[in-house]
Amino acid sequence: MxxxxxxxxxxxxxxxxxxxxxxxxxxxxxxxxxxxxxxxxxxxxxxxxxxxxxxxxxVEKAAMIHGTAANRAEIRRLVTWFDTHFFHDVTGPLLHERMVKRLAHRVAPDGKALREAMKAAVSHLDYTDYLLDHRQWLGGATLSLADLAAASQISIADYLGGIDWKGHDQTARWYQGLKSRPSFRPLLAERMELVAPPAHYDNLDF
Amino acid sequence: MxxxxxxxxxxxxxxxxxxxxxxxxxxxxxxxxxxxxxxxxxxxxxxxxxxxxxxxxxVEKAAMIHGTAANRAEIRRLVTWFDTHFFHDVTGPLLHERMVKRLAHRVAPDGKALREAMKAAVSHLDYTDYLLDHRQWLGGATLSLADLAAASQISIADYLGGIDWKGHDQTARWYQGLKSRPSFRPLLAERMELVAPPAHYDNLDF
Missing domain, CATH: 3.40.30.10 (Glutaredoxin)
Structure with a gap:
């Protein structure tokens, strides 16, 4: 992205x-x-x-870690938040249960692990809702690497049916905006082997 | 540090x-x-x-992410290596078994988890030996954040008795050099509650 x-x-x-x-x-x-x-x-x-x-x-074009040193630290904090914590709580378990287990081990996903990942996704989206109540974009007043990191993680979780968008209007609106960026199209067009996304996945208006 | x-x-x-x-x-x-x-x-x-x-x-003094963009990427890769992978394989399990279990749960460590962490430490030190065969410091020709990240993780693992220095002469020499830096003294002087380090821990010549 x-x-x-x-x-x-x-x-x-x-x-x-x-x-x-x-x-x-x-x-x-x-x-x-x-x-x-x-x-x-x-x-x-x-x-x-x-x-x-x-x-x-x-590459000078489209700076994504920008602003004051404190702004840049906040952007980096959020990138780690999504790359590490969101991945650990949500994307990683969903990928393991719904993709790796199916492709590599040919076994069914563990329902309890799936439910826990989806519960964790709700908490994470509560947090992005909270951030977007206070800021235009996740990392501050302008688009930053924090938004790209978050949208990338969320898109995988959404592909795997792990995101319940109900009650997350702030994050849904923000995600819809990112989905329509040209840089996001290749991600939305990709498909996993054997695992199909839900119908709303690449719908820009979901 | x-x-x-x-x-x-x-x-x-x-x-x-x-x-x-x-x-x-x-x-x-x-x-x-x-x-x-x-x-x-x-x-x-x-x-x-x-x-x-x-x-x-x-802070301009003592730049620790330096050199070309490619050098800086290599330094950052190694920081993540130690902060994330070394922590996940070695420091995290050792802290959990030897410190958190004792302080918070008042239970004995799990021998199998300890042995696995110590085995992982050997692989990691094989890798730092390999890097130091090719470079003066872990991240390149000069001291960098990669060395500080590695030494910080290794010092905790060493405190908890998780490092067998035998056969790791390259890394031992490098670590001895870092141990004698003034910035490292406060770390070596710290003590965990109830958990004492091995005798060699803060010995600068070990």
């Missing part, structure tokens, strides 16, 4: 980190996506936040 | 995040340390990496 906002061309390469392929571990011993290869400059970049900071430093 | 290197005065405040105190959750809804309050500027900072980036941006 950040590459899209900055107008940098890219090609996505599918990687299933849970397979722990040797060639992938040679690139990133942590065994995690995302990894970005800049073949022209001969640069290998690892870790979502490190990649985003790199893009902020090297 | 970064505040020490930069010569910024600070006062530590003890917080036990597992108690989830309301006053602390009001400051940081994620319920995690560290949180930094700059009372003079009226600024509340949350999240280790966001705080470090803030200090890099506001």
């Amino acid at each position: 950040l590459l899209g906002e900055k107008g940098v061309g890219y090609e996505l390469v599918r990687e299933s980190p849970w397979l722990r392929r040797d060639e992938f571990l040679d690139m990133n011993p942590a065994g995690q996506t995302p990894v970005m290869v800049d073949a022209v400059r001969g640069i290998l970049l690892i870790d979502s936040m490190a990649i985003c900071e790199y893009l902020e430093e090297t | 970064l505040l020490g290197e930069k010569g910024v005065g600070y006062e530590l405040v003890r917080e036990s995040p597992w108690l989830r105190r309301d006053e602390f959750l009001d400051m940081n809804p994620a319920g995690q340390t560290p949180v930094m309050v700059d009372a003079v500027r009226g600024i509340l900072l949350i999240d280790s990496m966001a705080i470090c980036e803030y200090l890099e941006e506001t």
Whole structure:
């Protein structure tokens, strides 16, 4: 999404980190996506936040960590909030139960784990509602990396049927705005193997 | 440690995040340390990496995320490696088994979890040995935030008896160098309630 906002061309390469392929571990011993290869400059970049900071430093267009040092700290706090806490509570468990278990282990999801992830999603959306009551965008007065990080996590959770939009009007309106950005289209067009999203998923007016 | 290197005065405040105190959750809804309050500027900072980036941006002395954009990405990758992966595999389980269980739950540690954490520590130190075979410091040719993040995690693991230094000469030499920095003294002087460190812990020559 950040590459899209900055107008940098890219090609996505599918990687299933849970397979722990040797060639992938040679690139990133942590065994995690995302990894970005800049073949022209001969640069290998690892870790979502490190990649985003790199893009902020090297591409001037569409600054997404902006404002005063305190604003920038608030944007980074929220990126970690979504990349780490939202992922740990919501996206990670949903992916494990609804995608990895099906693709890799051919077993059914655990209903209790799914319910807990969906309950956690409600708390997280209560928090984004609260933030959006006080600010135009999650990180402050303008669009920032906090919005991109949040929308990316939420889109995966929504794809996996983990988001109940009822009662979250603030966040729903904000998410609708992000969904209609050109940078978001490629994400909405992607499909997981065997797992279909709910009908509202890529509807821009849901 | 970064505040020490930069010569910024600070006062530590003890917080036990597992108690989830309301006053602390009001400051940081994620319920995690560290949180930094700059009372003079009226600024509340949350999240280790966001705080470090803030200090890099506001205090010129002792730059710790330096070099080209690619170097800076490598430093940030390694900070995440230690803050997230080393913590998840080693420091977190050791703290839970040896400190939280004793202080909060008054139960004995789980031997299997301890052995797994210590085994993970060996792999991590194999990796730092490998990095130090190719570089003077973990993040490149000069001291960086990667070294501070690694040494901070390793010091806690070492305090809790989780590090077997045998066969890790490269990392041991590097750690000895960091231990003798003035910024590291306050960390080595700290003691946990009820849990004593091994004899070598604050020995600068171990």
